[in-house]
Amino acid sequence: MKIDVTLPDGTVRSYDEGATAMDVAKSISEGLARNVLAAKVNGEVRDANRPLPRNCSLALLTWNDAEGKSTMWHSSAHLLAEAVEALYPGTKFGIGPPIEQGFYYDIDLGERTIGDGDFAAIEAKMKELASKKLVFERRAVPKAEAIAYFTDKGDEYKLELLEGLQDGEITFYTQGNFTDLCRGPHIPDTGSIKAVKVMSVAGAYWRGDEKRKQLTRLYAIAFPKQKELDEYLVLLEEAKKRDHRKLGKEMDLFTFSERVGAGLPLWLPKGAALRERLIDFMKTAQEEAGYVQVATPHIGSKQLYVTSGHWEKYGKDSFQPINTPQEGEQFMLKPMNCPHHCEIFASRPRSYKDLPLRLAEFGTVYRYEQSGELHGLARVRGFTQDDAHLFCRPDQVKEEFLKVIDLVLLVLKALNFEHFEAQVSLRDKEDRSKYIGSDENWEKAEQAIIDAAAECGMKTVVEYGEAAFYGPKLDFMVKDALGRRWQLGTIQVDYNLPERFELEYVGSDNAKHRPVMIHRAPFGSLERFIAVIIEHSAGRFPLWLAPEQAVILPVSDKFVEVAQGLAKQLKALKIRTSVDERNEKVGRKIRDAELAKSPFMLVVGEKEAADNTVAVREHGQGDLGSMSTVAFAAMIQERIKEQLALA
RNA sequence: GCCUUUGUAGCUCAGGGGUAGAGCACUUCCUUGGUAAGGAAGAGGUCCCGGGUUCAAUUCCCGGCAAAGGCUCCA
Incomplete structure (x- = not known):
């Protein structure tokens, strides 16, 4: 009998x-066979060494496939477990799945503990075991036998996992001396795990x-080549160098104070100016798009949030109400601006x-985050949103989405984000009971979002069941310079608040509408x-945003005055600049300016003073030669225009 | 909140039961210079906070605070 395999x-x-x-x-090539980690058979990932069903479609998975990679990491987790069991006999095992970057295994070491110092021994053991090319053997096991095995081993975690499984669907995988309850699939043998x-x-x-x-969770990662591990570690180093907490400190942008409180950033002058520029940029863009600015206080009565529903949903996990001393009234620090804005609509x-x-x-809002959740500026307890609420008719949803998408694209361009996609979150296809708002409106809005994203030519991913209970949304997923994904920018439809605040407008039919x-x-x-x-640009902000655009470096004390005159000229042309007046050599001033990430350095000495020019050096680019002050200013303004898409 | 790790000069970090260390930054002086670190001197500390052990604690122990990583990605 023959079987047909479709590639x-x-x-x-x-x-x-x-x-x-x-x-x-093997029939295709030996080299391919060496690299195969798993197989996708009729759409299902399986062990590469299991017999194929008759007439199937087959894709061979290697390290270059996401599924091949995660299979390798899953197998590596078993290898980690084997190493841990060898080094720490009696360890009990929880679960050990692959994750986005590597894998982990949750283990119970009893009274023992593991620290950073023990990692090297575990890695060495893993490598030793891996080099034996231990084969992963799959075996279907009756439930009773599985229970007997783990009872004998004394592993209550695996026993608990077994409770949830049906007899007949239980499989064990064994490599070397380690047997684990596992659905699989796994790589053929441990030989391909070369670096851990x-x-x-x-x-x-x-x-x-x-x-x-x-339990104790050990995170690890594995690669088929030492070189890839080295590159991964270099990437981590680069990420560390770009860490906004580190750069923020070095560049004097913001700080935290124990006395002020965790998660409450303090913006230093340069950071505050940076914020202002972002705000100005957005205000200008919004003004053009027909927005109007409003301003509302930092607190609101508890009743406001009872009306909005936020009290019921988040009340006990929020900062608790502030009480007035005389009347005993209760106010909340505002966790969002929308209820205030609803009242403006209703005014x-x-x-x-x-x-x-x-x-x-x-609007600056305050949200209680658990202390362990705080993380630099990325997760704080007080932050400012570039918030806006659009109140429109159902038939205007699409148009409004288009306009907002344009706005976001403008932002992404101005900040040099090149890779991004739209993630559209819609209702659960099956269960529609958990959503508020009429079917008709939902369908209209969902279609409007999909159409708007398509019309803008955005790469779009649709996720069913990810919508909030009050409406569908579109999030922008952005990839930064290191390939890390961030969610930036969000557009959400809300049927809930207009309902709760009983917002209305009078239609052309003279009737009230929501x-x-x-x-x-x-x-x-x-x-x-x-x-x-900060992390995307490694602190080298686009010119329009940079804290300082040009630093002037007098060649010696004799030219400080000339430099100051030049600074005055440039400031009049709206170029942010300062003079390095220190009694240092030019080489030193240049070095410091490069390290401070100043976009441009202007060297002035006898020659420049004589003919009113500047010797321009660009950050990371080196000497650009001399030009007149006017030409330099024009160049900067031109670059900014281009960056901001104003040209 | 919970687990692990960390907390020493403005920054980065070394050290260690008995008077506190380095590099950079800072101050002063010398040097007046042309595209990535000129030289010298000096100042700078509640060794995170509180308690305990000890003749003696920055060091060891306990508690707190803060920071970092994690606590979702289901054998």
């Missing part, structure tokens, strides 16, 4: 019955439940002719956005 390119090959994916690989690194150790609750026992009768009404505010509300924040929060752009 991804459409070719059909014939094999003897019982052939495995590995056999197919234990990254960190952390506590993790069994089954993610904080009431249950905390007078609205006609359909007033819509869309676009209320914008750089407006649709759209929340949107292109930056998201200024704090988080700045964290991302």
